[in-house]
Amino acid sequence: MxxxxxxxxxxxxxxxxxxxxxxxxxxxxxxxxxxxxxxxxxxxxxxxxxxxxxxxxxxxxxxxxxxxxxxxxxxxxxxxxxxxxxxxxxxxxxxxxxxxxxxxxxxxxxxxxxxxxxxxxxxxxxxxxxxxxxxxxxxxxxxxxxxxxxxxxxxxxxxxxxxxxxxxxxxxxxxxxxxxxxxxxxxxxxxxxxxxxxxxxxxxxxxxxxxxxxxxxxxxxxxxxxxxxxxxxxxxxxxxxxxEAYPSVRPDQQTLDCAVMDLADDVAYSLHDLEDFHRSGVLQFSAVSGEFRSWAQQAEKLAMLSDRQVASAGTDPGIGLEALRRRLASRDDWIFDEEEFLDAVLRVGEEFVEGVLAIPYDGSMAADRSLSGFTSTWIDELVDSVRLVDDPPVRGSSVTLSPDAWHRVQVLKFIHQHFVLHRADLALMQRGQASVIRQVVEAFDEWLSDDLDATRAPRRLLDLIVAAGFGYARVAREHPDWLDGQTSAADIARMARGRGIVDFVAGLTDHQAEATASRLRGGSGLLWGGGSV
Structure with a gap:
């Protein structure tokens, strides 16, 4: 190369x-x-x-x-x-x-x-x-x-x-x-x-x-x-x-290349996760449709509720979209518009909820055709709506969607967040995954504290700790204020070990994290990992 x-x-x-x-x-x-x-x-x-x-x-x-x-x-x-x-x-x-x-x-x-x-x-x-x-x-x-x-x-x-x-x-x-x-x-x-x-x-x-x-x-x-x-x-x-190579780009703004990537991430994420959970049967038409219809029918009534009432209403139909409306109006007033939000809810409700989700996914070519047709049409429309802004607001971007498209993306993302990420069964699995990561980090830290066995720790882990040590030592010499007084040799060694362990664990795959946790607990499994440790 x-x-x-x-x-x-x-x-x-x-x-x-x-x-x-x-x-x-x-x-x-x-x-x-x-x-x-x-x-x-x-x-x-x-x-x-x-x-x-x-x-x-x-x-x-x-x-x-x-x-x-x-x-x-x-x-x-x-x-x-x-x-x-x-x-x-x-x-x-x-x-x-x-x-x-x-x-x-x-x-x-x-x-x-x-x-x-x-x-x-x-x-x-x-x-x-x-x-x-x-x-x-x-x-x-x-x-x-x-x-x-x-x-x-x-x-x-x-x-x-x-x-x-x-x-x-x-x-x-x-x-x-x-x-x-x-x-x-x-x-x-x-x-x-x-x-x-x-x-x-x-x-x-x-x-x-x-x-x-x-x-x-x-x-x-x-x-x-x-x-x-x-x-x-x-x-x-x-x-x-x-x-420093971009003095014309404001400190709060991304470069144009970065802004394009960030927007593309939003567009892709807003659509393909809906594909996943429709195909998996997780997104249920009755629940999603009830949320959209209830909010559209009671928008004026819901808008009169206090923030405390909205927060205490739990999962009542329409409450999720009302909470979204308030959050967008508060944080993104540079682009948020009440009429655009209503239009976005109605269009997503018509084209995705009633047009795609209403037909249970059965694995047929017709079902795939309906879903892929929706996705490709919306991606084309969203890409066509992209525009360049010479002097964007602080929370905005130089590369952005038109207001109507921006609101549609927010509503699409809401479906995934409200009906998938908040599920108790997903939370149960994630609690276990969190435990795996904590176990691996703690076990490696204890291993490195063992003076008799620390040198047998994974070679890459030791390399990462050395690299982190060089970085923190350089900062201690050149920018000690960035370390808030943690500049002693002991401080640098502690931070280097921590950053090296975190770098190592962050570089594992899901399967490697689970297998490593199992082996560190003394469980059986793959021993010769082809250099994975």
Whole structure:
């Protein structure tokens, strides 16, 4: 792969790429771009080949292959139907991202795109391929558990966050070749995964969680830090360097490539999870239809209820949609509209609930044709509704849907969240999965505390701890304020062990996490794992 890259670059008149993470050639290219047109975009003529190689580096990485065995919502085998995993989800997000990016490249002039930082459909695809690499076993549940144990057991203030883990995988944990940390990607591709370009507590200053108007994801969580962020303390310098290449992009905003990926993720997620749970028989027509009809018939009456009454009404028909309406009106007043919300409820109710869900899925070609027809039609409509915004509101984006399409996506996502994610049987399974992750983390920590046996711990785990130690030691020297006084050798060793264990566990598949927990408990099972530990 590296040899092919050198030949391709030479054909475009560029010297071969070096093995460092931010090589001199890339920096020189950025400087030339600024000098020639004043636009902060790390692109130059002929750079398309570089982005395509970045895309293939991501697709050929073990982290990408691993997504085939990582939960999207439920694991394969937990339902009779075929469900999406993180890999199939990623493939669909990539297809939607390419469609959106190509549409914008064709509809918006190059000057307008350049003023907004630039857009390239291959970079948008690379972002889409990367966006879930940091997801741990068992999806968002695993993310929550790792965040808690990282903070409470190891004193890692920035805990765990899937987007920050994705950036760490691409720039630090994946290995492209000898001497490389990370995949040695172009600045544009590294920037394209920064959905929330700030740390949990540190950088920029003032931190977005303290702003009078909060960007999406910056709202403080129970820790007092941002609920979403894109870099842990050891990786903040790398993120800052990447963002400096885009001085024309506001601190609260994503690059255009990233915004395309983020929107494509929303579009794909809003539709394919409905496919999964209709095919599996989980979405019951009577319950969903009752919710939609009740809200449409009683909208005025429900709007008169107090927030406390809505919260105490539980699962009464119509209450879920009313709670959604209030949440959107409160948090997204930059785009929310009462009439658009009503129209979205009526259209989703007519075309999905009454048009698709009303006919029980029986595995027939007719049933598949109905479902796939709905999905493809809606994806086409949503992609066609995408528009570019030159100066978006703080909670908005430079790449967004038209108001009517945005409301429809929110209502589609509601069906999945209200009728699937809140199910008690799903919660029961997730409690068990949470226990698996905690057991693995705690067992590895106890193992490493055993002076007589610590050296026999998995080699990759030990490597990750060493890498984390270098990162924290560097921060202690260069940015001690980021560590909030935790700069002693003992502090660094503790944080390095914690971050290394979390990195290791986050890189397991669902099956590997379960098998590792079983073996650490003394259970029988696969012994020779082909290098998995």
């Amino acid at each position: 590296a040899g092919d890259r050198a030949r391709t670059d030479a054909a475009h008149g560029d010297p071969p790429r070096t093995g460092v993470r931010s090589d001199a050639r890339t920096d020189a290219r950025m400087q030339r771009a600024r000098a020639e047109d004043g636009i902060a975009r790390p692109l130059a003529a002929g750079s398309d080949s570089e982005f395509r190689v970045d895309l293939e580096r991501i697709r050929f990485s073990p982290s990408f292959s691993r997504l085939a065995e990582v939960t999207q919502v439920v694991s394969a085998g937990t339902t009779g139907g075929v469900v999406h995993n993180r890999l199939t989800h990623t493939i669909k997000v990539t297809a939607v991202a390419r469609a959106i990016a190509v549409r914008l490249e064709e509809s918006a002039g190059p000057g307008r795109l350049a003023r907004l930082g630039g857009l390239h459909h291959v970079v948008a695809q690379a972002a889409a391929c990367s966006h879930d690499l940091g997801h741990p076993p068992f999806g968002h549940l695993g993310e929550q558990v790792l965040d808690r144990v990282a903070r409470e057991r190891f004193g890692l203030a920035d805990g765990f966050e899937g987007n920050a883990q994705t950036f760490r995988v691409l720039t630090e944990l994946e290995v492209h070749g000898p001497g490389d940390d990370g995949l040695n990607l172009t600045t544009a591709v590294r920037a394209s995964v920064l959905k929330y370009p700030w740390g949990r507590f540190h950088w920029p200053d003032p931190h977005p969680r303290t702003w009078s108007e909060l960007p999406r994801g910056a709202r403080p969580d129970r820790t007092g830090g941002s609920s979403k962020f894109n870099a842990y303390v050891p990786d903040l310098d790398e993120m800052i360097k990447v963002r």
